[in-house]
Each structure stands twice: as structure tokens, then as C-alpha cells.
Amino acid sequence: MLGYVIPDKGELKMREYEVYSAYYCGICKSIGRRYGQLPRFTLSYDFVFLAVxxxxxxxxKDDITAEHCIIHPIKKKPISVENRAIEYAGDVMLILAYYKLMDDYYDDHSYKAKAAAIGLLPTIQKIRVKKKELCNLTEENLKLLSDLEKDKCSEIDRVEEPFAQIMLEIFKNGVQKIEKNESLIKLLAHIGYHLGKWIYLMDAYEDVEENITKKTYNPLLYRFEYGQTKESIQEFKERIKPIVEFNLIHYLAEISNAADLLDIKKNKGIIENIIYFGLRRRTEQVLESNIENTENDEEEEK
Structure with missing residues (x-):
């Protein structure tokens, strides 16, 4: 479901891309230092946005150093020294990865997913000590989402809701409790909520062809009654595209409206790039079925 929240690299300044990459490597280093090497394989670019x-x-100010790592043992890479945001982003990424793997095992009997989840279990047990409520909420909402999918729910808003609630809590809980800034918490919750809805709908539209071929659940197939006529898969996607696009753009507008009200103290260019260029570019790619494996391309360049 993840892999969408990335910048438009071509629009980033060189220094901004260096900082963005440093946060990515900082999350990886933080996970390795606190939990060992295995959990580092769950690393996703989506949570770099959260950390930044x-x-x-x-x-x-950002504290960026040059260090070696396992993947790049010869050439030093810029790495952001661990801070509260980096540690938090790493933890919630692991929470989401673990419960998603368990959900895949229960739904599809994927023993590969179960094996990966077992490998992450010691890490999750450590994280639960600090973030029990978030772990429980993630597990409960993914279970609710699974039940809706089993019931072949055709109400898109209803199916989007569980993942939106997870993202809402992830963003909202990223603020230090001692700040008690209610307006800031509401803005972050608003961003997380609509980002969750955007991610779910993006994933659903991108997977239409695969779900039809494999005869697996997709809310768009039930909401727009695929198979009632003799239309092709491409004709179906073109028929529903205007409505899907309207919703996706609406979610992006809600995200940007809330982000505009935040008091950004640094790296504003990176944040604006992701919100105004990166998310929009990925939206256009998915809608046009011209999906580039951007995350893998960027990883190869590192």
C-alpha cells in the first residue's frame, strides 16, 4: 500500500536532496542501532516525509554527518544524526510493516509474510512498551479493513477510513506531548487522515488490473460495477478515472491547505516539493497507468 509519498527529485535543489537522503539514511541507521539489522529491510521512503x-x-538545526553503511561500505553518505522525529518515524514504519504482514498472512495465508512478521516480532515487542496504544489502534483498524474487504464493501469512503485513521494517529502522535499545541495536533491529524485516504485510493486504482486478473477484492470494482457490461479493463479504468481523480485531488488539496498553516522552521523546500510536486506527480502517473518504480530507481542511484 505504500511507496507513494516521495519527492519530485527533478524539482529538488541539490542541497535539499542531500538533506532528504540524509534523513532516509538516518532512519535506517536509527533502526539498526536500536533494533538490529533485520528490521532495516522494511525501510520505506514514505516515512522520510514524516520525519522531515x-x-x-x-x-x-539538522545535524548531518558523513558515514559509511552496510550498503555503501566504501563511499561515505550524508546521514542525519538521530533525533526525536527520526526515531519516531522509524518506530511507526516498523509498526505498520509488522501488522500489515500479519494481516497479509491472515487474509491470504502467505507464509512468506508470516515468516517476515516473526522476524520483526522481537522489535515490535520492544516498540509496544513505548507505543502500545498506537500498536493496538493499527492492529484494530487493519482488522476492520480486512473485514470490510471480506464483505466486499462497495462504499469507498468506508473502506478508506481504517487506514486513514491509522495515518491520522501516526501524524498526530508525532508531536511532543509537552507542547500541548492543539492547533498543531489538529493540522497534523488532518494531513495524516487525508494522506491515508489518498494512499488507499491510489493503491486501489493502480491495482485494478491485477485484482481483476486474480479475482481479488477491490472496492472500485464493486462501487462501479465492473463486469456488468462487456467493457475492457482499460475502458473500465477510463470510465471511473474522472471520479477517482476528483477524490485524489480533493485529498491533496486538504493536505496542502493544512500544511500551509504549519509553522515550518526548516527544510520547507523539501516539504513543499513532496506535497505540491511529488504527490501530484505520483497521482498523474497512477491515473495514466504510467507507473515508474521511483523508489527502486532512487535506491539504485544511492
Whole structure:
């Protein structure tokens, strides 16, 4: 479901891309230091945005060093020294990865997913000590989502809701409790909620052909009654595209409206790039069925 929240690299300044990459490597280093090497394989670019955004709300300057890593043992890479935002982003990424793997096992009897989840279990047990409520909420909402999918729910808003609630809590809980800034918490919750809905709908539209071929659930197939006529898969996607696009653009507008009200203290260019260029570019790619494996391309360049 993830892999969509990335910048438009071509629009980033060189220094901004260096900082963005440093946060990515910082999350990886943080996970390795605290939980060992295996959990580092769950690393996703989506949570770099979360780390950069949360860190941008605080006054402290970025502390970036040059270090070696397992993947790049010869050439040193810029790495952001661990801070609260980086640690938090790493933890919630692992939470989501673990419960998604368990959900895949229960739904599809994927023993590969179960094996990966077992490998992450010691890490999740450590994280639960600090973030029990978030772990429980993630597990409960993914279970609710699974039940809706089993019932072949055709109400798109209803199916989007569980993942939107997970993302809402992830973003909302990223603020230090001692701040008690209710307006900031509401803005972050608004961003997380609509980002969750955007991710779910993006994933659903991108997977239409695969779900039809494999005869697996997709809310768009039930909402727009695929198979009632002799239309092709491409004709079906073109028929529903205007409505899907309207909703996706609406979610992006809600995200950008809330982000505009945040008091960004640093790395504003990176945040604006992701929100105004990266998310929109990925939307256009998915709608046009011209999907580029951007995450893998960027990883190869590192």
C-alpha cells in the first residue's frame, strides 16, 4: 500500500536532496542501532516525509554527518544524526510493516509474510512498551479493513477510513506531548487522515488490473460495477478515472491547505516539493497507468 509519498527529485535543489537522503539514511541507521539489522529491510521512503515534517516543526538545526553503511561500505553518505522525529518515524514504519504482514498472512495465508512478521516480532515487542496504544489502534483498524474487504464493501469512503485513521494517529502522535499545541495536533491529524485516504485510493486504482486478473477484492470494482457490461479493463479504468481523480485531488488539496498553516522552521523546500510536486506527480502517473518504480530507481542511484 505504500511507496507513494516521495519527492519530485527533478524539482529538488541539490542541497535539499542531500538533506532528504540524509534523513532516509538516518532512519535506517536509527533502526539498526536500536533494533538490529533485520528490521532495516522494511525501510520505506514514505516515512522520510514524516520525519522531515516533524523535525521541521522544531528549532534545532539538522545535524548531518558523513558515514559509511552496510550498503555503501566504501563511499561515505550524508546521514542525519538521530533525533526525536527520526526515531519516531522509524518506530511507526516498523509498526505498520509488522501488522500489515500479519494481516497479509491472515487474509491470504502467505507464509512468506508470516515468516517476515516473526522476524520483526522481537522489535515490535520492544516498540509496544513505548507505543502500545498506537500498536493496538493499527492492529484494530487493519482488522476492520480486512473485514470490510471480506464483505466486499462497495462504499469507498468506508473502506478508506481504517487506514486513514491509522495515518491520522501516526501524524498526530508525532508531536511532543509537552507542547500541548492543539492547533498543531489538529493540522497534523488532518494531513495524516487525508494522506491515508489518498494512499488507499491510489493503491486501489493502480491495482485494478491485477485484482481483476486474480479475482481479488477491490472496492472500485464493486462501487462501479465492473463486469456488468462487456467493457475492457482499460475502458473500465477510463470510465471511473474522472471520479477517482476528483477524490485524489480533493485529498491533496486538504493536505496542502493544512500544511500551509504549519509553522515550518526548516527544510520547507523539501516539504513543499513532496506535497505540491511529488504527490501530484505520483497521482498523474497512477491515473495514466504510467507507473515508474521511483523508489527502486532512487535506491539504485544511492
Amino acid at each position: 515534517l516533524l523535525a521541521a516543526l522544531e528549532q534545532e
